[in-house]
Amino acid sequence: MDPLLSRLSRGEPVLGDGAWGTMLQERGLAPGDPPETVCLSRPRLLTEIAMAYFAAGAEVITTNTFGASEVRLSRHGLSGKCAEVCRQAVAAIREGVGRRALVSGSVGPLGELLAPLGDLSLDVARTAFERQADALATAGVDLVCVETMSDLAEACLAVEAARRKAPGLPVVATMTFEETPRGFFTVMGVPVAKAARRLGEAGADVLGANCGTGSAVAAAIARAFREATALPLSARPNAGLPVSHDGRTVYPEAPRRMAARVPDLLAAGVTLLGGCCGTTPAHVAAMRDAIDAARPRPA
């Protein structure tokens, strides 16, 4: 069995990193510009962020390739750059942390609605996900992470593409849920139990939630997953929902508050932890301490 998967299924917590997009924005990425451009223009910045997360205690570092699918890149005049963006994103992380951390290849939504609701055909979507998975595998990632999905059909296409084009690598699949009076659903109306079943059938090895409203609900979502699946679980919440403060975007959850939720997450059965939008190396360091306190790392 893959060493990461065997750790996760033994119940051993593994800590990932935090946000990339918001870290890049703080370092000068203009609002509205795609973070993936940094892979080509300032890869050094990616190396620095990777090193900061590694120093904070992250064991898995995510590539800056959330929007590196051809469908998204082509909207920014970066057609045909998927392979190059993925190669640079992985190389920049390795440059900083070598093989001391695992590299997780991020695959985000295509950014358009799938037919029949939207105009994006299933074939175009499948091809885009396959290219991206292939590019990430070729670039040498250790796992693939399909994340921030709302549409189950789209999430399953991405998972199947990773299975096919990145054979042998673990596939993590996480969606973004909101709390409703009837439980947790994605904005497209997908409940946790259905997501667990279909993503599992599509071939995902680790399931869960990322992004969303913050760490408070992350444990509750994880408990809903635990009822629906025996697969290892992942949780990577936002540092709360962003608010605008004097024209600046601010994420309200302090590292300490997020770390205080770690015992809840572990108790809910989550073994792959990390943060999404607004989280920083300080959040990861606080989570590292909380994990180690709950469960001392093997020396």
Next chain:
Amino acid sequence: MNGPEGATAATSALAAIAASLRAGEADEVRVGTRRALAEGATAAEVLKGGLLAGMSVVGEEFGRREVFLPDVLLAARAMRAGMDVLEPLLGPGGAPSAGRVVLGTVKGDIHDIGKNLVGILLRGAGFQVTDLGTDVPAERFVEAAEEAGASVIGLSALLTTTMAGMRDVIGLVRERGLSGRVRVIVGGAPVTEAFAREIGADGFAFDARSAVERVRALVAEAGRA
């Protein structure tokens, strides 16, 4: 179609349109709209009691997450089907234009579902709308407003990272000395009244329905300026 009986029949026809719209059934909405008109309802009555009534139910249900995005999209499509029937009767041909509006989603942002709803309702209310689409640079809004002789620019943003672009449009309107003639209204999920004030927007609307009322007031203001 006069008298209390006619009124009841018309009311139930409108309620049926609202229900079909709520269910996202575009064909039913189209047929129901034609039927209501044939039975004597005016286009304005069908719009208000049928289409808008149905859309506001869907909007509220989505706000409470009793329904989800696919339901909103299907309802918006059904609304469009009804509007295709009504527009020739409501438009400038029938009544004088309520004003000219340039509408779009700001730079870097491709969310357009809410913006499209605002556009549909504005057209329904008799405004002449130039929809610039999504990912629209500040420059383009101002140029289009000048070209169209619009008195209102409507900006939509769904990302906290692109909201800032609204400020650029307002700055440009001032820079070009258009502040007197052109008013700017902003909206979209992360946009608040306080943010609108902070960036110097002339108006803010929380949803598509109140956007129409706000735009109406801004057109009147711009006319007086």
